[in-house]
């Protein structure tokens with residue numbers, strides 16, 4: 210297994226937030242290696258630093274200490290434009306709070322990453338955005354404005370937006386947080402299929418049933434890694450639906 | 459290049475998606491620019507009109523008046539009246555005066571079969587018309603003989619023609635001033651409104667002899683109007699008139715003049731001061747409208763800054779470079795300011811036309827007013843549209859997303 214490429218490698222990453230006199234140690238000495246093709250669930254209680262880590266991994270924030278390598282590239286020493294291009298080409302980020310543009314249609318929101326693509330590798334942005342929306346089951350809602358969609362639908366638009374530029378790494382911050390159990394299972398299954406197709410996935414979740422779809426679970430407490438285990442008995446869509454029915458009765 | 463095209467599209471989409479915000483921003487600019495153009499142009503128009511009027515009096519005019527002293531707002535006549543003898547001395551002995559006309563001013567009620575009107579009657583000599591550069595449109599001015607014989611003839615202004623003769627030619631018709639009948643021999647050329655002053659066409663001009671005998675009951679004069687032989691001899695003429703009048707009034711060398719002479723040059727200075735004050739006042743009004751427009755825009759921008767900062771955060775998170783954001787916001791700002799500026803200019807010009815139509819007060823739209831207005835639009839647009847965006851674009855994406 211160790212001969213595989215390391216997609217993510219962090220060395221003693223720390224993140225301290227300063228609010229005047231008060232210092233919050235959101236992350237302390239996090240060492241994490243994630244290889245190509247992995248599917249990792251990140252768990253931990255609220256405030257344990259999960260989002261903070263994912264933001265750093267997604268090049269949206271910078272660590273206050275430690276080193277971060279992405280695909281072997283030393284991220285700490287990249288300039289702003291290089292970081293922007295990495296976010297655009299390599300990473301699909303799903304935010305805990307969606308961050309969709311208001312008064313803008315689902316299609317246009319999903320198209321957005323393609324607007325900032327400088328490689329010219331996509332020839333038909335509209336068509337690609339449409340396909341991404343179909344992938345998350347929103348093919349019939351492409352012209353709806355953000356504010357005309359339910360919370361769960363908005364979440365799925367955010368997921369489609371993260372998939373549209375075909376990134377190698379998907380970072381999902383509670384992608385199923387606002388969905389009912391049935392839809393959550395659909396999304397988890399979508400992640401499994403994307404993972405099978407070769408994408409590396411990191412997803413934060415509070416729900417053990419959803420975490421069970423991943424190959425590995427990392428749990429956090431107080432900004433440190435608490436446990437890091439391989440999952441023996443992975444859920445599948447069928448097993449999860451069966452369990453769901455069993456609990457319903 | 460491709461990226462720039464895409465950014466243009468993004469910017470226009472953003473303007474279109476936030477129509478209310480865009481319109482309100484433009485409204486601020488339109489009001490600011492329009493108001494600046496209208497106020498500055500009005501100031502210019504008034505200044506120009508007053509200057510035209512003054513220079514229309516002729517450039518070598520001298521006005522000789524009995525000295526008056528103001529005491530608590532009341533004018534008290536200090537010197538002797540100007541007499542017929544004074545007039546004859548100036549007329550016959552002066553070298554530097556070309557012409558001189560005495561003037562006696564009297565109020566009165568002008569009556570015709572079509573109505574009556576309180577107006578001003580100027581009693582003058584036949585030289586008055588050339589001294590004041592006042593042309594006669596219909597008929598002709600009265601003659602020296604008419605003055606000598608104190609004939610009951612007069613010329614009227616356009617307002618009298620309109621109000622007392624139903625707009626028809628008054629020449630040959632009769633006009634009574636109080637109980638005295640006059641035959642109208644001419645219609646004076648229209649002068650129009652002086653900037654803020656009264657109607658220059660509401661007057662009757664008659665021989666001073668007639669006015670003295672039949673209306674005023676006085677043999678003295680209020681004013682002499684005179685013209686110097688040439689413009690550069692105005693000062694010589696002033697000295698000469700002073701000497702002649704002092705002699706005529708038998709004044710001792712230590713006595714102060716009991717009359718006052720105002721020349722065209724001094725008139726120009728006075729009007730320059732007045733219109734200067736006018737321009738400053740209008741400038742103040744314009745600045746206030748700029749301020750109002752600017753505050754309006756600032757409010758809209760402040761209200762939307764949270765939303766826009768988050769939008770910038772989202773775009774950055776999805777891979778926009780700082781330069782993409784800056785270009786987008788610059789295009790938005792320039793588009794809105796330019797559109798608002800152009801509409802504001804149109805608004806200002808149309809406003810000027812409307813004022814012209816409604817009041818006959820012609821306002822030339824000043825070129826530099828347009829420039830100031832447009833400069834203001836650009837400044838506001840860039841200051842309030844671009845700089846907040848630049849601040850946001852420099853944040854970490856996550857900080858822009860979390861902005862509150």
Ligand SMILES: Nc1ncnc2c1ncn2[C@@H]1O[C@H](COP(=O)(O)OP(=O)(O)OP(=O)(O)O)[C@@H](O)[C@H]1O
Pocket residue numbers: 226227228233234235253254255256257258259260261262305860
């Ligand atoms: N911008 C910030 N400024 C100050 N403190 C912050 C900031 N962001 C996060 N924190 C703090 O860092 C800690 C970790 O926050 P984080 O958002 O990573 O938690 P989390 O594990 O994602 O929690 P949740 O499950 O509720 O989303 C918290 O104590 C939080 O208050």
Ligand SMILES: [Mg+2]
Pocket residue numbers: 259260261305382
């Ligand atoms: Mg979180």
